[in-house]
Amino acid sequence: MKANLEDIAKAAGVSKMTVSRVLRGGTGFSDETRDRVVKVAERLGYVPNKLAAAFGSYQASTLVGMCVPRLTSGLFAHVLDGVDRALSRLGYQLMIGANNHSTAEEEAWVRQIASWRPAGLILSGRNHTPATVDLLRQVAVPVVEIWDLTTSPIDMSVGFSHYDCGVEMGQFLLRRGRRRAGYVGALARADVMGQARLEGFQAVLAQAGAPLVDREVLLDMPGFYAGYYGLEVLLTRTPDLDVVYFHNDDMAVGGLAYAQAKGIRVPEDLGIAGWGGMEAASILPKRLTTTVVPTTAIGKAAAEALVARLKGEPGQEVTVVPTRLVPGETG
Amino acid sequence: MKANLEDIAKAAGVSKMTVSRVLRGGTGFSDETRDRVVKVAERLGYVPNKLAAAFGSYQASTLVGMCVPRLTSGLFAHVLDGVDRALSRLGYQLMIGANNHSTAEEEAWVRQIASWRPAGLILSGRNHTPATVDLLRQVAVPVVEIWDLTTSPIDMSVGFSHYDCGVEMGQFLLRRGRRRAGYVGALARADVMGQARLEGFQAVLAQAGAPLVDREVLLDMPGFYAGYYGLEVLLTRTPDLDVVYFHNDDMAVGGLAYAQAKGIRVPEDLGIAGWGGMEAASILPKRLTTTVVPTTAIGKAAAEALVARLKGEPGQEVTVVPTRLVPGETG
DNA sequence: CTAACCTACGTTACCGGTAAACCTGACGCA
């Protein structure tokens, strides 16, 4: 990595500053000068140094940090994809991190990222440690909190209400005549958003005079096996449920597998509802009753909100991206 | 973002350099000085500036770039996770990008990333444009090519042989008595690695006197529906196949769904084999015959190879991470 | 008793850009 602006300047017989302006597509030079400089830069294989550029100019870098709960989550992969597509087109670089559903790990990540003076940050969820919030205020950079909508964001928020998802699913299942509902969740301690869905679900059931009968919240990661096992535990304890709401689709599919294994007919004997809109659920013989979350749209909206702010436009403070309850054949 | 080393230095009554040394955990200061500096730094809410640090010292930053074909790929999500876990522990930051199976997009990405002077790069696949290779040599930074093993890597390689995957699956299906095999693929133009699997598969079948009968390679993304549709096209044209090898598990599952829809018994009438080891395949009533790729292990190994090189150790040039053929109930 | 050596710092120069101010000749215009 040898050639720098100085080298090009010398070789082209102009000043460093002129080279800088030419390469950044500015103004204040003749066409001949531009051609000469561009040619020399190419010949020397010039690779710009954004480190120096971001550092030297007082303006922020083109780095954007994004923190998700887990990198292996199919839902967040799509959010990530939405963000990346929107940002990379505009020349921003995405730095990612995973917080493993821990606000402490998120804080550590923010601390690391902050030292890179990013142009903006995207965080998942609305729960952060006080130190994280302090840090974010201090770095004074646009922040988008995604996934879980909050009416009082640190800066901007893009997402939907998990509580409302629970309410909506509760209402739907009530309309289908379910009266004895159970719940199977996971991530007992860390999962604030699943908790919010459960609360909405519970509230609407209680209001209708058919309160939640039983629930089983495991400590595991919310996957297929946790759903299978969770339903087994739940039904062993409380066999006469007529519907079970799961933390997410992965778990619901596991529950479906359990029902199938035990000869429980779905939806006749037991209704099963998930959440999230897992792509792979399409491989099931019966369409899963679930709430589809527009993951890519959330990513896109988050990136756009961030970019708007970076361009000096005000930027939407709260963007609601509506979810969609899909009545399948299992609920 | 106000406090910098200078501010701390003044407030603590020492020089900038001493503050720098203290905060980086170096030597050459007394315990009292350290305590005083640390306390002041904390009080002022000092946020280090890695931009300045990486730029000022001539050594590379703690930025690591990683480029995957698609961010929504479940397999690569696990690779990414493996890399991130290994790197973030050591204080490295991961910058990601997607090349959409295009070497041209990869080149554009490398060009962007190179200007950040990363400590290292991780690329997916062994195919790169000449300009990419030039750039990589010029930035003179450790590079790990993952996923598709190459015996002559640019720098280091971690992965497995796609060709051998095809060979192995071919041998397995031959042993199970299959003689009339078909293939359903996707990404017709861009997918070099699926192509390699097909070549291995074809070679071993031909050698055994039971050459590939027909194939259908779609232009679509390799997902569930492409598999469903691809199998339909293939069987309509060539109904008397006794086994079909799919580009990946997603497509195989789609094929399975098609077979089920058409009353084709699997594996009696038709064998189905996939590739990759999709988690969600576990929700199938029958275990899919497939090749499981140790995704997280590849990510971890890639990160470790990179870190070894960064520490000045030689670092494994080629690391083979073996795949595992899982005989399921569909082959 | 003195040279060598350590500890605990301070000084200086520089990394490669960018912003902002400054310069210069040509041209238009009163």
Place this chain on the structure above:
DNA sequence: TGCGTCAGGTTTACCGGTAACGTAGGTTAG
């Protein structure tokens, strides 16, 4: 003729760290 203006540059002063080297005072070896 003198002055303003504009294109097309150049010059200078940083940005916030780090490496390399300098140095004062105390300690130790011979």
